[in-house]
Amino acid sequence: MLLSNGILIAFEGIDGTGKTSIISALLKRLTDDGFSVVTFKEPTNETEAGKKIRNSYFDGRASLEEELQWFIDDREWNVKERILPSLAEKKIVLMDRYFFSTACYQGVRMNDDWSGILKTNRLKFPEPDLTIIIDVDPRISQQRIVKDRQKSNTFEELDYQRSVRRLFLEIIKKDPIGIFLLIDGEVPLIEIIDSLYLRIKQFIKEKEIEK
Numbered sequence: 001m002l003l004s005n006g007i008l009i010a011f012e013g014i015d016g017t018g019k020t021s022i023i024s025a026l027l028k029r030l031t032d033d034g035f036s037v038v039t040f041k042e043p044t045n046e047t048e049a050g051k052k053i054r055n056s057y058f059d060g061r062a063s064l065e066e067e068l069q070w071f072i073d074d075r076e077w078n079v080k081e082r083i084l085p086s087l088a089e090k091k092i093v094l095m096d097r098y099f100f101s102t103a104c105y106q107g108v109r110m111n112d113d114w115s116g117i118l119k120t121n122r123l124k125f126p127e128p129d130l131t132i133i134i135d136v137d138p139r140i141s142q143q144r145i146v147k148d149r150q151k152s153n154t155f156e157e158l159d160y161q162r163s164v165r166r167l168f169l170e171i172i173k174k175d176p177i178g179i180f181l182l183i184d185g186e187v188p189l190i191e192i193i194d195s196l197y198l199r200i201k202q203f204i205k206e207k208e209i210e211k
């Protein structure tokens, strides 16, 4: 089924909210319905910057300047090589994290200046048609994060996750540009998937009518 335009949908939230499972279930259902759907994840595994980010999970956080630059460089590659070509082919693009993650995760390190980070990203990268924020209490998401790791991931500390969540919720209230859907991520996964599936189908339908 070919759409008249590509649709960019970003999934956001703190670590351990179930984004990846939700996206893969939606990818399957929408594909079974005949839509042309792709999903991409940030940070990618494809760029030098993405590798530096992954190393920093365990080796310790880089400076804010370096970290910000790496996420932007990685996204630049992803947008140019994968996101824009898929949108040009009129696909539905489901993003497992996008620039709202930078606004929140790096924003916490910049006196909560999420709006400055959004501004910089919006100069370079396409705005999602819809941003779905999965919200979970960090104490619950922490329990879900696999604990059998050799070393802990420095991005996942509880206080940091609390601050990141606070910024996601603030952005939904105050960012005048984004179109957001706040989802309670504490209900069973199947309920989240069922309800998002219906809402996304409705969203696609409305987009097609307004084209």
Ligand code: TYD
Binding pocket: 015, 042, 043, 071, 096, 097, 098, 099, 101, 102, 103, 105, 106, 155, 156
């Ligand atoms: P995550 O989705 O958890 O990837 P993986 O499962 O491969 O580890 O993302 C990795 C971490 O990177 C996560 O803690 C959020 C963080 N992050 C940022 O700090 N800024 C960003 O711009 C993005 C995209 C992610």
